[in-house]
Amino acid sequence: MSGLSGYILSRLGTTALVVVGALTLLFALTLLVPGDPASVLLGPRATPEVIDDLRRRMGLDLPVWLRLLKFLGQVAQGDLGIDFISGRPILTMVLEVMPYTVTLAFASIGLAVAIGVPLGTYAATHPNTAADQALAVVSVGFIAVPNFVIAIYLLLIFSIWLDWLPVLGTGRPGDFWDQARRLILPAASLAIGWVGYIARLMRSSLLEILNEPYIRTNRAFGLSKAKVVYKYALKGAALPTIAILGLGIGRLLGGAIFAEIIFARPGLGKLIYEAIGTRNYPIVQGGVFVIVLLFVLTNLLVDLVYAWIDPRIRANLGKASS
Amino acid sequence: MTLLADLRDLRVALATPAGPAQVLDGVSLEIPRGRIVGLVGESGSGKSTLALALLGLLPASLSRLDGSIRLDGEELVGASPERLQALRGTRMAMIFQDPMTALNPLFTVATQLADVLKRREPGLSGAERRARLLGMLDKVGIADPERRLHAYPHELSGGMRQRVMIAMALLCRPDLLIADEPTTALDVTIEAQIAGLIRDLRRDFAGSILFISHSLGLVAELTDEVAVLYAGTLVESGPTAEVFARPRHPYTSALLACEADLDRDVREALSIPGEVPSPLERGTGCVFASRCIRAEHRCREETPLPRPVEAGRIAACHFA
């Protein structure tokens, strides 16, 4: 067990490094983009005095290294700055919309796993049948079609023609079913590509495991097919898919933006997108920072799940840290 | 002496990337109840294929079985997959060559053994099962069974893993246990220990064993009868002591000459010149003719069929 806690500590260390690196890059971004943020924010009719005043209040008059240190120090205290347009703390603004994006990302991945894993398992246990070949074509199709095209078609079919699901928005606050119904289409539009991907990945990893000698042992002792596949083979076959999910959640947090725009949902993507339009860098920084943080934490979680599933990884951790 | 398993003219064709290969070409073999039958032959001669065919574990889509396999009178060639699965783990079971890969790395020894026992004796309580597992680990010579029971395979040595596999086989108490080169992947001292364990277990284990090995020394020590396989053909069979004392087939003689009291490293270096013909390129005549010191014109023209050469002994050689 000490191996595992040492491992968590060292992973937290690298996680912190990644986060500081990401913050520095985000800070550098504001230096590289042309145009002075203060004058852009105030518009073309602002007087030089007003612009200077805002520059001072935004700290834009200080040397770069000092601004970076101040920025890092503030973030470390949970202070992502103040939005100069609304005067509200950026952390509050980000936390307000974050649950929508996180829910959307996890609902999409959940949906993709719930559909992709059974499809891949079926394909692997019925290899080279007509169903397997049909699934292969469909999966590749799902992977190839861009998400936003799928989103628009889903909207057209289920909301407009069939009128089964609400079109836009996130639903009435506090009304769980209304919110869940409005989550279906955006989550599905993000999930479909992942369904194909997970189905293909599950199929190939499960087929590989089913050829392992230890599976032949199970069969030589007459264990039922269900026990062999669902208990003994699936656990190992799930590992590559779990690894991909870590990356997938990160991609979804970033990729949620178009779903948020098409389906008119609040969220991190939409917040960042609109802030870029107005060159409101503090919001861009805060939003992207939170996405990076979520991404890094998800991958930490994936690594821990990996170690939890595979005792050999746990054993190596023990050796590495002692 | 009643027969437990009776293989008649078994033919196995496997679909390979290079085309269909006749891996077993008419093998007949009898396994009497309660006896240990050895199966020997160079690698590639079809020993594992025979074992897998017996268990019904050859992939149906890639293999074609002809002939007959009777277990206790029941025909297994053409039996349904469900029937074969019902027989595995109850009437027959198999342990494999490489103990490093024969156990699932993601599950504890306890889990993997318990599932085999649950299948054999579904009525046991959790506590009874645990007691049986501990007793069995102790019996196969695993020290500190309490701790080992909850170990993962990677925490055990190769020898210990093979002991776990033997424990699995004994928990299952099959009528027919197939052991496919159970010591080949182990080093010499461990090989001797495992062989000793198998010998000791004869007292407790009432079933028959098909003991596959290319160590003739082990086969001589452990088995009652022996069958010699060459290029998918049974070339000789009979009581082990007689076959080894007076081989009737030149291939058996050659195998014995290679083995003759040499230790393992030398044994492997000093093999019969030439190679086992590939199952893709077998022509007419005796399969061993290309490597046989006694081969004559007739051997290349006329295939010698296995025939009784004396009481209880069969050989497939024109000169036997």
Ligand SMILES: Nc1ncnc2c1ncn2[C@@H]1O[C@H](COP(=O)(O)OP(=O)(O)O)[C@@H](O)[C@H]1O
């Ligand atoms: N899955 C397979 N695909 C192609 N050829 C195979 C396969 N399994 C076995 N063979 C061929 O069948 C022959 C017998 O193999 P095997 O039964 O493993 O022999 P042994 O156990 O005596 O070493 C060999 O020539 C081998 O190349």
Ligand SMILES: [Mg+2]
């Ligand atoms: Mg073999």
